[in-house]
Structures are given as structure tokens and as C-alpha cells.
Amino acid sequence: MHRFFTEEYLKLVNTHWFEYPPPNKQIHYIFAAVYFLVMLVGVSGNLLVIFMILSFRTLRTSSNILILNLAVSDFLMVAKMPVFIYNSFYFGPVLGEMGCHFYGFIGGLSGTASILTLAAIAMDRYLGIAHPLNFNQGRAKKRTIVWITFIWVYSITFASIPLSHIGVKTYVPEGFLTSCSFDYLSTDIQNRCFIFIYFVAAWCLPLLVIITSYVGICREVLRVSLIRKGQEREQRKREAKLSAILALATFLWFLSWTPYAAVALLGIFGYKNHITQLASMIPALFCKTAACVNPFIYGLNHPRLRQQLLKLCCKKRYNLEKTHFSRSWRNTSCSFKLKEQSLCNVSQSR
DSSP: OGGGOOHHHHHHSOGGGGGSOOOOHHHHHHHHHHHHHHHHHHHHHHHHHHHHHHHOGGGOOHHHHHHHHHHHHHHHHHHTHHHHHHHHHHTSOTTHHHHHHHHHHHHHHHHHHHHHHHHHHHHHHHHHHHOGGGOOHHHHHHHHHHHHHHHHHHHHHHHHGGGTTSSSOOOEEETTTTEEEOOTTOOOHHHHHHHHHHHIIIIIHHHHHHHHHHHHHHHHHHHHHHHOOTHHHHHHHHHHHHHHHHHHHHHHHHHHHHHHHHHHHHHHTTOGGGOOHHHHHHHHHHHHHHHHHHHHHHHHHOHHHHHHHHHHHHHHHHHHHHHHHHHHHHHHHHHHHHHHHHHHHHHHHO
8 A cells, every 4th residue: 555655645645634544444445335336327327418418409409508518527527536446446546646636637627617517507597588589599509609618618727727836736635545636725825815716716606696597587487477377387387397407406516515615615714623534535425426416317307308318218129129029020930931841841751
């Protein structure tokens, strides 16, 4: 185990973590097993959403393109987990400093992209419900492309700052020293300022946009329900139901990331004595659960996605049954011909 802790790697470790004894092997194995399950569910779920939206032209609406973007960012979040699992089985940073930087960068990038995408989805739903007459699919797609471009430029910028060596500390090991993140335990004033600004820019502001959008949606649905009747009201109700599903995904994301955000704030405000190894590792695990829950919320509840998925499953089942029937018919036909030929041979021999 100790051979992985090179002198260069130990320089990255905050002295706070040296106050705790190394965790035993069983804890490493438990975390590796849980991460593996989360990775398995997250990869399969997000790839399913990506495959469905890319495969069916009818699903490539402006709203679904944002869901596709969320699936991509969530996939990136779970795609980095093999680094942690590999490290856990060897009880140390097998991939060294480069693996630490990769793990931290992908975590910052995908986490930021996910919350910004959820904010964009909330705004898109609000515009679709509050201003349905002004909605144009072509214009909406162009707007969505602009939003997605902004999301990734914004996310890459913040995630790259720790790697740029411009006064902010790089990604460092945390907890069991098998994963890496921002150095929220540093007493350096520049580093503390960066993490606080990052918290506001990639947490508070998107959350404010999300809350404002969904409050606006609720108000609009209530207003329409009171003054309008018939088909238009039913359409608004369907849109409101979909918005409620998306709001649920946002709420789960909030629950998943709040503990880790609290740990980071405790660190930058000098309360690191409350941050134990498990107090950092468990919230970090919670962050990953949002990435594996989101695709199933959309896949099971999004009407068009569910409809196309059912069609695809039924089509495959029909093809399998057709193939089985065809093979059975060929086998029966061949058997009949063999019997007929056998009877002819017997007749000729007589």
C-alpha cells in the first residue's frame, strides 16, 4: 500500500488527513462495492437515455436535448468511478498524481454541468408553459444549443482553474486518500475565496434559477386552471406533470449534493475539526447517486421516452418471436420432407 504514496503525492495531501489512522481493508472493499453498483446503474441508465434520444428523431426536441445533455454530464460523473474502485482495491492512489487530477477535474466538470443543465431545463419548462404561443421548435433548438455551449464553457472554466496554477491549489486527495477534490481544507485566502465563489456560481445561482422557474410554473398552472377550460387546460396539466417530474430530479440532486457542499463550507470557514474521513467520503458518495437516479426518473416518467422505449421492446420481442416461428416452420418442413423421402425409399425397396 505504502509504495503508492510517493513523495510527490504526499505533498498534495492536507496534513489534516494524517491525524486519522488508515482505514482497514474491509472499509475500502465496502466503498469499492457500493461505487461499483452506483457505476453499473448510472452507466446503464444514462447510456439508455442517450441511445433513445439519439436513435429516435421524434425525441430530439429542444427539451429532450437538454435531458440528453444531463445524461452526458451524469455519465461523465459515473465514468470516473473506476479510478476510485481501482484505488480502493489497492488501498492507495495507484494512478498517482495524474489520476488524482483526472478524478477531481471530471468531478468538478460533470457536477457543474449537471446543476446548470437542471437550471436550463427549469427555464425551458417555464418558457414552454408561460409563453406557449411564442414557442417555436426551431428557435427553441437554437436557444438550447446556446445554453448547452454556455454550460460546458462555464463548467470547463471553473473545473480547469485548480489545474492552471494561478494561485488556487490543485485537486488534492481527501478522506481515505483514494479520491480527490478541491482543497477545501486549505487556509490559503485565495483558495478559500475561489471555493466560495465556485459555491455561489455553481450552486447558489443555478438553484435560485431553478426555484424561481418552478415557482413561476406553479403560479401559471394555477392561473390557467382558474380561467380556462377544456383541451388547453389539459395540455397545461400534462406539461405541469412533466415539470413536477423534473422538479423531483432537481430536488434529488439538491439532497445528493448538499452534504458535500456543507463539508466544503465547513472546511473553508475553519471548522475542519468536524470533518473526519467518513464525514468526507459519505457525502462524496451521495454526490454520485444523483447521476444514477436522474436517467431512471426521465426514462420511467417522460411520456415520449417511455412510449418509444416500449415500442422498441415490443418490436424486438416481435422480431424474436417471428424468428423463432420461422425456425420452427423450417424445422417442421424439413422433418416432413425427410419422412416423405423415407417412405418413398421404403416403397421403392419393396
